[in-house]
Amino acid sequence: MSQIFVSRVEQIAGRVASLARPISSITAYDYPMGRLADEAGIDVILVGDSLGMMVAGMEDTTGVTLDQMVYHTEIVARAVKNAILIADLPINTYRTPSESVENGMRLIEAGADAVKIEGGLRQIEKIKAMVEADIPMVGHLGMLPQRVREEGGYKKKGKTDEESRILLESAHALTDAGVAMIVLESMATDIATLITKEISAPTIGIGSGPHCSGQIRVLHDVIGAYPWFVPPFAKVYTNVADQVSEALRQYKEELK
Ligand code: KIV
Secondary structure, X not given: OOOOOOOHHHHHHHHHHOOOOOEEEEEOOOHHHHHHHHHOOOOEEEEOOOHHHHOOOOXXXXXXXXXXXXXXXXXXXXXXXXXXXXXXXXXXXXXXXXXXXXXXXXXXXXXXXXEEOOEOHHHHHHHHHHHHOOOOEEEEEEOOHHHHHHHOOOOOEOOOHHHHHHHHHHHHHHHHHOXXXXXXXXEOHHHHHHHHHHOOOOEEEEOOOOOOOEEEEOHHHHOOOOOOOOOOOOOOOOOHHHXXXXXXXXXXXXXX
């Protein structure tokens, strides 16, 4: 009997298509948090390069390396049994199509189901090469944290007609290139809503209004584990930082 070969790209497309809307997504950077997120039924877990700030205390994501992403992807992958696991390629690791394929494959080998890169039209050739190499891809449009230094800060996108036009064109191009999903970060609600209506790939919003196909949040924002900076759109559901501080004070007190 002949066996039907289903590529990784097709498998992930099928899993994404079967997700109920709204799609829930969260970042995770280590085994316990990956396991808790998976066991809570989160649909999509991202090993984001935001680990540069949330885990390593860096100022932004521009110092994160591929080896660090591979390590964190491996340890989260060990925990995740049901969710779709995405990992970020960090800055300067996807400058050409061949570099993108080589480095993207390292994240797949580390256990990621799909790889995310930031940017629109200028990434199309790289995304096509990666999909061709059977690497399921996720796009990322709007505010691009890897460009924060070039842009002089984190700025909301899609506030002008011209910017909105380019975002919509980019979303179509990413979809045609074969991405399984697109993260829309810090984008005006109107353009995020229009992109979501027009393209077939699901959109996962963060700071882009309520009308995306799903939402993603940084874990530490949601659980209040990084009290030194909380983005304005973040809803904090519990206060882990205070709980840890209090537990450690009690522990010290009881030793006396
Ligand atoms: O690195 C990250 O955490 C991300 C999310 C903010 C989407 O890319």
